[in-house]
Amino acid sequence: xxxxxxxxxxxxETCPDGKPGRVKTDRHGTGMxxxxxxxxxxxxxxxxxxxxxxxxLAEQWLTATAADMARGQYVDPRxxxxxxxxxxxxxxxxxxxxxxSREAAERRLRLHAYPYIGTRPLSSFQxxxxxxxxxxxxxxxxxASHRRIIFGTVSAAFSAAVDDGLITKNxxxxxxxxxxxxxxxxxxxxxxxxxxxxxxxxPEHLRAAVDVAGGCxxxxxxxxxxxxxxxxxxxxxxxxxxxxxxxxxxxxxxxxKGGKVRDVPLPKAVADAxxxxxxxxxxxxxxxPWRTPDGPLVTKSLIFSGTAGDHIRVSYFNDFMWKxxxxxxxxxxxxxxxxxxxxxxxxxxxxxxxxYASVLLDAGENIRALSQYLGHADPxxxxxxxxxxxxxxxxxxxxxxxxxxxxxxxxxx
Numbered sequence: 001x002x003x004x005x006x007x008x009x010x011x012x013e014t015c016p017d018g019k020p021g022r023v024k025t026d027r028h029g030t031g032m033x034x035x036x037x038x039x040x041x042x043x044x045x046x047x048x049x050x051x052x053x054x055x056x057l058a059e060q061w062l063t064a065t066a067a068d069m070a071r072g073q074y075v076d077p078r079x080x081x082x083x084x085x086x087x088x089x090x091x092x093x094x095x096x097x098x099x100x101s102r103e104a105a106e107r108r109l110r111l112h113a114y115p116y117i118g119t120r121p122l123s124s125f126q127x128x129x130x131x132x133x134x135x136x137x138x139x140x141x142x143x144a145s146h147r148r149i150i151f152g153t154v155s156a157a158f159s160a161a162v163d164d165g166l167i168t169k170n171x172x173x174x175x176x177x178x179x180x181x182x183x184x185x186x187x188x189x190x191x192x193x194x195x196x197x198x199x200x201x202x203p204e205h206l207r208a209a210v211d212v213a214g215g216c217x218x219x220x221x222x223x224x225x226x227x228x229x230x231x232x233x234x235x236x237x238x239x240x241x242x243x244x245x246x247x248x249x250x251x252x253x254x255x256x257k258g259g260k261v262r263d264v265p266l267p268k269a270v271a272d273a274x275x276x277x278x279x280x281x282x283x284x285x286x287x288x289p290w291r292t293p294d295g296p297l298v299t300k301s302l303i304f305s306g307t308a309g310d311h312i313r314v315s316y317f318n319d320f321m322w323k324x325x326x327x328x329x330x331x332x333x334x335x336x337x338x339x340x341x342x343x344x345x346x347x348x349x350x351x352x353x354x355x356y357a358s359v360l361l362d363a364g365e366n367i368r369a370l371s372q373y374l375g376h377a378d379p380x381x382x383x384x385x386x387x388x389x390x391x392x393x394x395x396x397x398x399x400x401x402x403x404x405x406x407x408x409x410x411x412x413x
Contacts, residue, residue, distance in 0.1 A: 084120055093106075187354045205280075206312075367382050
């Protein structure tokens with residue numbers, strides 16, 4: 001790196017005797033005296049000013065800058081003055097191809113990061129700033145699981161800034177910064193009695209949706225996006241190839257979560273329920289955009305439809321069909337007069353997937369197969385979520401030994 005230090009208070013001129021000499025400039029005694037200048041990796045000149053009597057500090061700064069360039073740790077000072085919000089807004093628009101994921105990340109940053117750290121320049125962040133922000137987050141976001149997701153989004157933005165050469169370290173990864181711990185709550189699956197009670201409390205034209213969710217492990221959007229062509233009654237399989245999603249208030253068809261297209265065993269009981277349902281309520285052709293609100297139009301023959309002969313409006317279903325059914329069987333309390341039903345995230349339609357998992361594990365199904373049927377990207381996630389529902393090893397041991405002794409005829413009565 002070629003660099004030099006300019007003295008703004010003096011300039012060199014040729015004296016009457018023909019020798020060079022130092023002459024005071026018009027700026028002598030005012031403003032910063034020294035300007036350290038160098039050419040950056042992008043070919044443009046950079047500079048930094050220093051006051052009188054700090055030439056040595058200017059020289060040290062030039063030396064340190066040259067060392068950073070040699071190590072590949074150089075950060076453009078002007079680029080580092082970009083605020084966290086300025087960078088994060090550009091990053092979040094491009095960090096994933098999933099529209100819903102982008103919108104969720106943008107919402108987390110807008111609500112929980114920008115008001116506290118959005119105006120701070122990237123280069124000025126220290127671990128202490130992150131610790132202070134986490135303290136504010138704990139006050140405003142009670143759920144540890146939600147805080148963990150928000151923190152992960154902010155950390156990802158800082159990592160992208162490191163990759164782009166705007167900062168050298170991610171302050172979220174400092175040893176003194178403690179990542180919000182995940183929630184320790186365990187999944188408590190519904191009983192079969194609860195599942196069938198809720199089923200009976202739903203409108204008749206949607207009862208079979210419980211059979212698909214609880215008997216095949218489908219997510220809500222996969223159930224309400226189920227196309228008749230995805231059902232293989234003869235072979236006993238259900239193909240999960242798309243889902244119904246709402247993006248920016250508009251419904252679309254898209255791939256299942258994480259793009260995990262999969263085949264799920266179709267039990268005879270569920271197949272019979274779907275046959276009876278389709279006979280009473282024939283599939284309805286619905287045309288929606290693919291993936292994004294402005295995507296190409298595709299048409300599906302949906303097994304489940306709303307009263308208007310269109311697709312299910314998920315928010316309406318949740319508030320005016322699902323929650324009343326939960327309250328009717330005592331899973332959640334009835335609302336006060338003129339009030340709304342209480343929030344019950346653990347008792348959403350997703351509870352039927354937990355029920356499905358508990359049934360399969362109790363029957364001895366292995367985690368890898370269950371993970372595939374549920375559409376999880378990682379069997380490890382399935383194991384962490386449902387390990388407490390797996391039959392205990394000691395129980396399997398007792399059963400195996402009891403079976404052995406009974407078979408040999410040596411067991412005692």
